[in-house]
Amino acid sequence: MAGNKSYTIVEYFGGGDGYRCGYCxxxxxxxxxxxxxxxxxxxxxxxxxxxxxxxxxxxxYKPIMNKTCCPxxxxxxxxxxxxxxxSHKKILKKMSKFISKGELPKGQGDGEPMDSVSExxxxxxxxxxxxxxxxxxxxxxxxxxLTECPANTDxxxxxxxxxxxxxxSSKDSPSVSxxxxxxxxxxxxxxADPSRPPCRKAKDLRKERxxxxxxxxxxxxxxxxxxxxxxxxxxxxxxxxxxxxxxxxSLPDNSDHCIEVRLVPVxxxxxxxxxxxxxxxxxxARYQMAIHGDDPSECSESEFRRFLCxxxxxxxxxxxxxxxxxxxxxxxxxxxxxxxxxxxxxxxPNCVSSVYLYYHPDFASLSLGSYSALREIAFTRQLQKQSxxxxxxxxxxxxxxxxxxRYKGQYxxxxxxxxxxxxxxxxxxxxxxxxxxxxxxxxxxxxxGDARVLKDVGRTLVLYRRTVMxxxxxxxxxKGSSDEAEVQQYGSLIGQDCAQRILLYRA
Numbered sequence: 001m002a003g004n005k006s007y008t009i010v011e012y013f014g015g016g017d018g019y020r021c022g023y024c025x026x027x028x029x030x031x032x033x034x035x036x037x038x039x040x041x042x043x044x045x046x047x048x049x050x051x052x053x054x055x056x057x058x059x060x061y062k063p064i065m066n067k068t069c070c071p072x073x074x075x076x077x078x079x080x081x082x083x084x085x086x087s088h089k090k091i092l093k094k095m096s097k098f099i100s101k102g103e104l105p106k107g108q109g110d111g112e113p114m115d116s117v118s119e120x121x122x123x124x125x126x127x128x129x130x131x132x133x134x135x136x137x138x139x140x141x142x143x144x145x146l147t148e149c150p151a152n153t154d155x156x157x158x159x160x161x162x163x164x165x166x167x168x169s170s171k172d173s174p175s176v177s178x179x180x181x182x183x184x185x186x187x188x189x190x191x192a193d194p195s196r197p198p199c200r201k202a203k204d205l206r207k208e209r210x211x212x213x214x215x216x217x218x219x220x221x222x223x224x225x226x227x228x229x230x231x232x233x234x235x236x237x238x239x240x241x242x243x244x245x246x247x248x249x250s251l252p253d254n255s256d257h258c259i260e261v262r263l264v265p266v267x268x269x270x271x272x273x274x275x276x277x278x279x280x281x282x283x284x285a286r287y288q289m290a291i292h293g294d295d296p297s298e299c300s301e302s303e304f305r306r307f308l309c310x311x312x313x314x315x316x317x318x319x320x321x322x323x324x325x326x327x328x329x330x331x332x333x334x335x336x337x338x339x340x341x342x343x344x345x346x347x348x349p350n351c352v353s354s355v356y357l358y359y360h361p362d363f364a365s366l367s368l369g370s371y372s373a374l375r376e377i378a379f380t381r382q383l384q385k386q387s388x389x390x391x392x393x394x395x396x397x398x399x400x401x402x403x404x405x406r407y408k409g410q411y412x413x414x415x416x417x418x419x420x421x422x423x424x425x426x427x428x429x430x431x432x433x434x435x436x437x438x439x440x441x442x443x444x445x446x447x448x449g450d451a452r453v454l455k456d457v458g459r460t461l462v463l464y465r466r467t468v469m470x471x472x473x474x475x476x477x478x479k480g481s482s483d484e485a486e487v488q489q490y491g492s493l494i495g496q497d498c499a500q501r502i503l504l505y506r507a
Contacts (some may be wrong), residue, residue, distance in 0.1 A: 003448045003484070006039070006040070006041050006316070007039065007503050008037065008040040008041050008044040008045075008312075008313050008396050008500060008501065008502040008504065009037070009039050009040075009502075009503045010035040010036065010037050010038070010040075010060070010503070010504060011035060011036045011038075011462060011504075011505045011507055012034075012035045012486065012490040012504060013033075013034045013035060013036070014031075014033065014034075014486065014489065015031060015032070015064055016034065017034050018030055018031045018068075021068075021069050021070055023069075023070040023399055023401070023402040023404075023405070024069050024401070024402070025436070026069045028047075029068065029069030029070070030063075030068055030069060030070070031064040031068040031069075032061045032062055032063045032064055032068065033061065033062045033064060033065070033489075034059060034060065034061040034062075035059075035060050035490075036058060036059055036060075036375055037055070037058050037059070037060050038058070038136060038312065038505070039312055039314060040060075040256045040312040040313055041313075041314055041316070041348060042313055042314070042326040042327065042347075042348050043348075044498060044501060044502055045060075045313060045346070045348060046348040046349050046350055046351070047314075047495070047497060047498050048191075048354060048494060048495075048498065049074060049348075049394065050074075050422065051417075051422050051452075051493070051495055051498075052065070052074050052417055052419060052422070053494075054074070054397065055312065055346075056307065056354070056406070057306050057307050057308075057310045057311070058310050058311065058312045058340070059129040060312070062493060063397075064382075065439055066419075066439050068208060070399050070401050070402055070438070071399070071400075071419070071439045072398070073395035073397060073398045073399075073400070073416040073417060073419070073430075073442070074394070074396075074398075074399065074416070075394070075395050075396070075398035075408055075409070075415070075416055075417075075427070076351065076392045076393065076394045076395070076412070076414060076415055076417075076424065077377060077392065077393040077394075077395060077411040077412070077414045077416055078390050078391070078392065078413045078415075079352075079380040079381050079384065079391055079392060079393045079413065080381060080384060081413050082377050082412070082413070083240055083243070083412075084243055084246055084374065085201060085411070085412075087370075087376055088246075088370065088410075089246060090460035091366075091367045091370050091371055091374070092246045092247060092249070092250040092371070092374065093250065093277070093489035094364060094366060094367065095259075095371055096249065096250035096251070096252060097103040098257065098366060099250065099251060099252060099255045099256070099257045099258075099259060099418045100255045100256065101210070101256060102117050102253045102256035102257060104365055104366070105365040105366065106365065108143050114204055121329060122149055137159070139197070141244065144201040148378055151208070151287065156250060163227045175319065177207060181317075184215050191341050192290055192361050211344050216329060218351040221459055228276060236475060243374065243377060243378050243381070244381070247374065247375065247378055257335060257336055258335070258336055259334065259335050260333075260334040261331060261332070261333055261334075261375060261396065261464060262331070262332045262334060263324060263329055263330075263331055263332075263379075264276065264329060264331075264332055265315065265324075265325075265327060265328070265329055266308075266309055266311055266327070266328040266329060266344075267315065267328060268309075268444055272332070273439070276339060278478065279338070279339050280304075280330065280332075280339060280342055281301050281304050282386070283339055283340075283342065283358060283359070283360060284304045284308065284342075284358050284487040285300070285304070285342075286360065286361060287358040287359055287360070287361060288358070290361035291361060291364070307356075308330075308344050311327070311346075312348060312500045313326075313327050313328050314327065315327035315328075318349075318387075320387060321349070321386070321387045322347065322383040322386045322387045322390060323386055323392075324347065324383075325347070326347050326348060326349065327346070327347060328344070328345075328346050328355075329344075329345050329346075329347060330342050330343070330344055330345075330346055331343040331344075331375075331376070331379070332371070333359075333368070335363075339367075340359060340360045340363055341357065341358070341359035341360065341368045341372060342358055343357045343364070343375075343376060344356040344357070344358075344374045345376060347383065347390075348390075349387075349388060349389065349390065350389055350391070350392055351380070351390065351391075351392040351393060352379060352380040352383065352390070352392075352393050352394070353391070353394040353396075354373070354375055354376060354394060354396055355394055355396075357369055359372075368406075373393075373395070373411065376393060377393050380392070380393045392410070395408045395411060395414075396408070398416060398427075398483065400431070400434040400435075400438070401434075401438045409427050409431075411429075412427070413426065414426075414427045415427060416430045417442075418441060418442040419439075419441070419442070420441045420443065420449075421441075421443040421445075421448045421450055421451075422451075422452070422495075423443050423448070423451075425442040425443060425444075429433065429444065430442045450495070452495035452496050452497055453487070453492065453495070453496065454491040454495065454499055455496055456482065456496075457471055457487055457488045457491055458470055458471055458472030458501040459472070459486055459500055460474075460490070460491045460500070460504060460505050461499065461500060461504065462474040462487075462503065462504050462505075463505050463506065464477070464502065464506045467480065468503060471483075471487055472506075473485075476505065483506070487504065490504060
């Protein structure tokens with residue numbers, strides 16, 4: 001077994017009693033399975049969200065779809081195929097007007113928070129979590145312990161086979177370089193008079209001058225810390241304008257304001273993160289009290305840290321992954337030298353997953369929720385150029401029964417996850433079924449089943465007394481253990497593949 005192998009260690013808590021729903025306000029109608037994750041690899045979390053799980057801090061939960069009052073369907077957007085709608089273009093124009101002229105729109109935003117209201121309704125940390133018993137140090141000698149378990153030879157080989165994936169790295173994730181100026185200026189064509197250049201649109205000339213200025217500035221200043229989308233190569237005029245072009249046009253030169261987007265790893269050893277930490281805490285509290293009506297005690301520094309800084313994901317770097325690596329990040333929106341919004345995201349092997357957004361209430365009319373989503377889609381496209389399989393943008397949960405949350409379906413093309421077969425179904429095919437029933441099997445193939453169904457509960461990996469072993473071996477050691485029904489349920493929810501990689505902690 002590789003000595004630097006990272007593990008996912010969880011405690012499973014079952015379904016439990018219902019709790020208050022943040023959507024329909026039913027006091028006991030929100031039902032979910034839950035588990036506390038002490039540590040988790042990005043690949044394991046990718047596989048879990050592809051089975052309907054989602055994290056809130058270190059707590060990972062999965063709605064009981066056929067019982068909960070407001071079924072929550074995992075939604076993903078095809079970032080590479082995304083084209084902004086008219087409403088999205090209006091939001092970018094609104095931002096452009098504010099940046100260039102300093103004019104804030106009157107009234108509130110468009111009601112698209114992109115702040116994962118499910119987190120408001122999400123379950124809190126269970127009181128019975130064994131924090132003092134399960135630490136990363138608890139598996140430091142796991143290789144030695146495994147060698148002392150003769151019945152575990154097959155498991156050692158099986159788990160060691162996973163070690164060839166993404167390795168961990170202690171390096172700070174570098175800032176994403178500003179790629180706005182990497183596209184070459186359009187080449188001049190031939191006009192009616194071959195000796196003279198053709199007439200060109202004033203808009204194209206302005207764009208070319210802006211790109212040239214930006215190139216000169218970057219050569220003078222070095223690599224920028226701004227997260228900015230890389231514009232595509234010049235395309236034919238009959239093709240639709242790319243998202244990056246709309247975003248770049250919303251950031252005009254010679255403006256009253258300057259907005260920068262900085263990617264910061266959630267790491268208390270990272271100087272950028274620690275330097276901006278207190279400002280982020282204060283902004284979070286201001287947002288929660290103004291937008292969600294929280295009491296000050298509900299948005300304290302400890303709550304902020306638990307909810308948006310404590311992540312189970314281990315930072316990883318892979319040769320075929322993005323330069324910034326995988327893990328949890330804060331994407332900070334700096335306006336004239338201060339943070340006005342923060343998007344909390346997870347960068348995973350196949351996607352950028354949106355976790356939460358909070359912003360300064362004074363700028364609510366700028367529709368920062370939608371604006372940040374567009375920037376995150378563009379960021380996903382940027383990462384995909386470095387890591388080809390990272391091509392999706394996950395928006396959390398889509399709740400059709402809650403009209404307030406239907407806006408997530410406007411980021412198209414998008415898919416919803418079937419809660420029974422765990423395959424992705426285009427949202428256009430899902431809407432008619434959800435119109436007639438809150439809960440629906442989205443896969444229209446009546447014979448399809450779960451391809452990763454748990455086939456052998458005995459092979460589910462268990463961490464018992466600092467030793468990894470199959471559940472079958474654990475049962476023999478415990479003699480008469482009554483855990484099988486619970487482990488069977490847990491294994492069926494995470495699937496056969498995850499059950500043979502993730503370590504289920506048993507006291």
